Amino acid sequence: MLLIxxxxxxxxxxxxxxLIVSTAASAWSVGGDTTSDLWSSCxxxxxxxxxxxxxxxxxxxxxxxxxxxxxxxxxxxxIAFVFQLFKLVKGGRFFFTAVFQILASLFxxxxxxxxxxxxxxxxxxxxxxxxxxxxxxxxxxISGLIYIVLRKxx
Amino acid sequence: MERKRVKEVxxxxxxxxxxxxxxxxxxxxPGRGVWLGxxxxxxxxLGSLLSSSSLSLSSLSxxxxxxxxxxxxxxxxxxxxSFSPGAPWTPETMLTVLALASVxxxxxxxxxxxxxxxxxxxxxxxxxxxxxxxxxxxxxWRWTSEDVTFSWTYRPDGSRDSISIFHYTGGAAYxxxxxxxxxxxxxxxxxxxxxxxxxxxxxxYADNGTFTCDAKNPPDIVGRPSNVRLLVFEKVPIQAGxxxxxxxxxxxxxxxxxxxxYYLMRFLVARRVFSLSVSKHGKKKxxxxxxxxxxxxxxxxxxxLP
Numbered sequence: 382m383l384l385i386x387x388x389x390x391x392x393x394x395x396x397x398x399x400l401i402v403s404t405a406a407s408a409w410s411v412g413g414d415t416t417s418d419l420w421s422s423c424x425x426x427x428x429x430x431x432x433x434x435x436x437x438x439x440x441x442x443x444x445x446x447x448x449x450x451x452x453x454x455x456x457x458x459x460i461a462f463v464f465q466l467f468k469l470v471k472g473g474r475f476f477f478t479a480v481f482q483i484l485a486s487l488f489x490x491x492x493x494x495x496x497x498x499x500x501x502x503x504x505x506x507x508x509x510x511x512x513x514x515x516x517x518x519x520x521x522x523i524s525g526l527i528y529i530v531l532r533k534x535x
Numbered sequence: 536m537e538r539k540r541v542k543e544v545x546x547x548x549x550x551x552x553x554x555x556x557x558x559x560x561x562x563x564x565p566g567r568g569v570w571l572g573x574x575x576x577x578x579x580x581l582g583s584l585l586s587s588s589s590l591s592l593s594s595l596s597x598x599x600x601x602x603x604x605x606x607x608x609x610x611x612x613x614x615x616x617s618f619s620p621g622a623p624w625t626p627e628t629m630l631t632v633l634a635l636a637s638v639x640x641x642x643x644x645x646x647x648x649x650x651x652x653x654x655x656x657x658x659x660x661x662x663x664x665x666x667x668x669x670x671x672x673x674x675x676w677r678w679t680s681e682d683v684t685f686s687w688t689y690r691p692d693g694s695r696d697s698i699s700i701f702h703y704t705g706g707a708a709y710x711x712x713x714x715x716x717x718x719x720x721x722x723x724x725x726x727x728x729x730x731x732x733x734x735x736x737x738x739x740y741a742d743n744g745t746f747t748c749d750a751k752n753p754p755d756i757v758g759r760p761s762n763v764r765l766l767v768f769e770k771v772p773i774q775a776g777x778x779x780x781x782x783x784x785x786x787x788x789x790x791x792x793x794x795x796x797y798y799l800m801r802f803l804v805a806r807r808v809f810s811l812s813v814s815k816h817g818k819k820k821x822x823x824x825x826x827x828x829x830x831x832x833x834x835x836x837x838x839x840l841p
Contacts, residue, residue: 434775435775437772437773437774437775438772439773439778442773442775442776442777442778442779442782443778443779443782445776445779446778446779446780446781446782446783447782449779449783450782450783450786450787453783453787
């Protein structure tokens with residue numbers, strides 16, 4: 382039982398780290414010498430390293446909001462997990478934890494889909510932060526489902 | 536020079552004020568001291584002198600001096616209140632000391648950074664063909680003099696030179712009559728209220744650029760001009776972060792609302808259940824006693840089986 386709990390906690394922490402890196406790293410689209418992410422697009426050429434803030438379009442602001450929301454919900458679910466671990470009655474389910482985690486996965490999915498569809502066609506490749514977002518989505522979904530199934534034993 | 540005897544502490548305080556607002560404090564007496572005064576502007580200005588003969592708090596004395604800047608170069612004797620070490624430290628005295636110290640400290644900061652501070656916006660967005668008011672105001676420790684000047688210069692996007700487009704001096708405003716803004720510029724500010732705003736009419740894409748406002752309020756002339764960037768759009772875009780903030784705020788607000796409603800329902804249901812159970816319990820008791828009187832079991836006769 383303790384092993385399962387530890388494993389679930391470690392997985393949760395990994396998901397949190399993935400979400401943080403994906404939101405903050407500047408590598409959603411890469412191409413040549415330009416890297417761009419949700420917040421700015423940076424060019425590094427012989428003139429140096431120069432960053433512009435991201436465009437003010439609606440879709441990128443929506444992606445920003447959804448990624449931040451998913452990060453927040455993953456964090457809330459971690460807190461709820463620790464809280465329910467000590468307060469839950471024997472045999473109870475980790476309900477709040479599961480709900481927040483599944484909402485977080487939903488938000489990451491929406492963010493990744495919006496970014497994929499609305500990205501400007503620049504013949505640029507997807508960066509590692511984008512891949513991390515897509516990896517975080519099924520992991521958090523599985524984690525949420527595990528929390529639904531998990532019951533608190535002795 | 537005057538010797539003042541206040542309570543049991545004897546201190547001699549001499550303040551010599553020079554021009555330009557520099558003061559020297561010479562205070563012979565039982566201790567050295569630190570001058571923490573500010574001296575500028577009318578009306579009267581608060582300053583204070585903190586002196587201690589040793590580093591311990593027991594011999595702390597605090598003086599309050601009030602004077603005005605019209606008397607320069609003269610010798611002043613300042614009166615003040617002193618808290619002698621012999622007097623007991625009542626809470627009132629402590630509070631007064633703290634209040635004075637905080638006032639002094641608040642006064643020190645601008646003393647060292649005495650300069651004129653000019654405020655304009657950071658960026659302005661405007662639609663093609665519309666008018667825009669570029670505001671400029673300043674903060675200065677001196678009163679607004681009659682020789683206050685405002686000047687605006689314009690640097691187009693992508694160019695390195697700036698040209699002067701507006702100047703206000705000697706009570707008269709001079710607008711651009713040769714440059715890119717001729718007949719399109721109007722002065723709508725109020726120099727008496729420290730406002731040097733201008734109005735640009737009928738904007739075009741060529742008006743994209745940086746506008747710099749420089750204000751001088753003699754004798755307070757040291758300051759940094761402030762820039763405002765003008766962006767002309769066909770359609771004003773949404774500011775960065777507005778949609779982001781709206782989405783995050785609404786989802787979190789919804790979450791808080793759901794949690795509150797959940798706990799409210801639980802509380803109401805629990806209360807209802809509690810009141811119901813209390814009433815039921817009372818009713819049961821009453822009914823039970825009544826029934827015992829009404830219903831008595833009928834007598835039973837039993838026959839053996841054949």
